[in-house]
Amino acid sequence: MGKIKWLRVYVNLWRIFPLYLIVRACRYKEKLKADIDVWIQNLVPTECKSKSRILKMGYCIFEERAFVNVIQNRLHRNPLLWGISRILFKPLDSLYINMPPENIGGGLYFQHGFSTVVAAKKIGVCCRINQQVTIGYSGDDAPIIEDNVAVTAGAIIIGKVHVGSNSVIGAG
Numbered sequence: 001m002g003k004i005k006w007l008r009v010y011v012n013l014w015r016i017f018p019l020y021l022i023v024r025a026c027r028y029k030e031k032l033k034a035d036i037d038v039w040i041q042n043l044v045p046t047e048c049k050s051k052s053r054i055l056k057m058g059y060c061i062f063e064e065r066a067f068v069n070v071i072q073n074r075l076h077r078n079p080l081l082w083g084i085s086r087i088l089f090k091p092l093d094s095l096y097i098n099m100p101p102e103n104i105g106g107g108l109y110f111q112h113g114f115s116t117v118v119a120a121k122k123i124g125v126c127c128r129i130n131q132q133v134t135i136g137y138s139g140d141d142a143p144i145i146e147d148n149v150a151v152t153a154g155a156i157i158i159g160k161v162h163v164g165s166n167s168v169i170g171a172g
Contacts, residue, residue: 002045009058015088016058019071022081023057028074034106035074036060038126039067042109065092066113073097073104099123105147120145120157124165127151134158 009016023032036053039060048056060067069091075082077100095113097104105125110116112131119136124147129135133151135143138159146165151157154172163169 005059005062006048006055008062009055012058012062013054016054016061019061019085019088020054020057022075022085023071026075026081027077028101031101031104031106032071032074034125035067035070035108038107038109039064039070042111061089064110064112065090066095066110066116068092069095069097069113070108070110073099074101077101124149130155130171 023029023036026032036057040056043060043063044051044056048059068089072082072085072091075085092113094115095110096117098117098119103121104123105127107126108123109128111128114131116129116131116133117136118129118133119142121142121144123145126148127145128150130151130153132154134156135145135151136158141160143157143159143161143163145151145157145163146167148166149163149169150167151169152171155169157163157169
């Protein structure tokens with residue numbers, strides 16, 4: 001099965017390579033580099049370490065479409081780059097990242113972005129968010145999530161909440 005996944009990456013290099021160039025031209029390229037590193041670490045099999053960074057990025061795109069949402073969030077301040085990325089890859093319809101990219105630290109990872117809404121005031125570096133999570137506003141107040149936070153499946157964080165570094169928010 002792994003060979004079929006890699007074949008899909010090779011066949012779609014014509015889409016992956018332009019997206020890789022767009023990522024390198026983006027204003028948030030350092031944060032995107034951290035995002036890509038985390039996604040590669042979590043999704044690419046260890047026996048594939050010899051593959052190029054472009055191929056590993058493509059593998060992540062096809063393995064988990066939530067990765068496309070993260071990339072497109074970082075690009076949405078540039079309508080041209082964002083539009084091209086939308087033509088190349090369709091994002092996951094059930095993952096909503098409703099906050100500006102400058103308020104999200106690098107290394108953001110979604111494990112199954114299914115039915116997830118993220119609208120925090122700030123998210124720190126290396127945060128991991130699972131499926132069916134809601135992080136959102138209550139009136140004018142929004143949560144602040146610091147560095148290295150894991151938000152597990154089904155968690156709801158609403159209002160003026162401050163989640164400290166290295167915390168884990170339990171399921172449900």
